[in-house]
Amino acid sequence: MKNPQDVFADYLSNKSLKMTPQRRLILDTFIKQNAHLSSEELYIKVKRRDKSVGQATVYRTLKLLNEAGLIEPLDFADGVTRYELSYGETHHDHLICEQCGQNIEILDTMIEKRQEELAQEHGFALLRHKMYLYGYCKDCRSKKK
Known part of the structure; x- marks a missing residue:
C-alpha cells in the first residue's frame, strides 16, 4: 500500500496540480495529530509550523485530501465539521x-x-x-x- 503522501501526490498530478510545500505540510501535520480535527484546529497547528500558510489554503487542501480518499468529514452534530484519516484505516x-x-x-x-x-x-x-x-x-x- 502506498503512503498517504504518494497517494496525494498522484491525485494532484492527475488533476494537473502540484504538491506544494504548503500542501505537504498540511497533510503531514494532519497525519501526525491522529485525531478528529476541524479545519480551524488544523490551521492553528499548521500556522505554528509555517506562518505563511493561509486559512484558505488549509480549507482547499482538506477538500483535495477528501477528494483523494485520504480523509473523510465527520459530523458530530455540534455544528463543526471535523476530519479523520481514512486511508489505510479500519472502518469504525x-x-x-x-x-x-x-x-x-x-x-x-x-x-x-x-x-x-x-x-x-x-x-x-x-x-x-x-x-x-x-x-x-x-x-x-x-x-x-
Whole structure:
C-alpha cells in the first residue's frame, strides 16, 4: 500500500496540480495529530509550523485530501465539521456524548455484518457508510443524577 503522501501526490498530478510545500505540510501535520480535527484546529497547528500558510489554503487542501480518499468529514452534530484519516484505516463508527462531546471510536463485527445483510436484503451494493450513535457518556450521566 502506498503512503498517504504518494497517494496525494498522484491525485494532484492527475488533476494537473502540484504538491506544494504548503500542501505537504498540511497533510503531514494532519497525519501526525491522529485525531478528529476541524479545519480551524488544523490551521492553528499548521500556522505554528509555517506562518505563511493561509486559512484558505488549509480549507482547499482538506477538500483535495477528501477528494483523494485520504480523509473523510465527520459530523458530530455540534455544528463543526471535523476530519479523520481514512486511508489505510479500519472502518469504525462513533459514540458521541451530546453533553461533553466525548467521542469513542467503535468497531463491532456484528453491526457491520448486519448492515451488509440489510443492504443485500434490499438489493443494495454498499460502497461506504457512517454510523454515529448519540447519547450521554457515563460521566455526564452521573453528573445529571
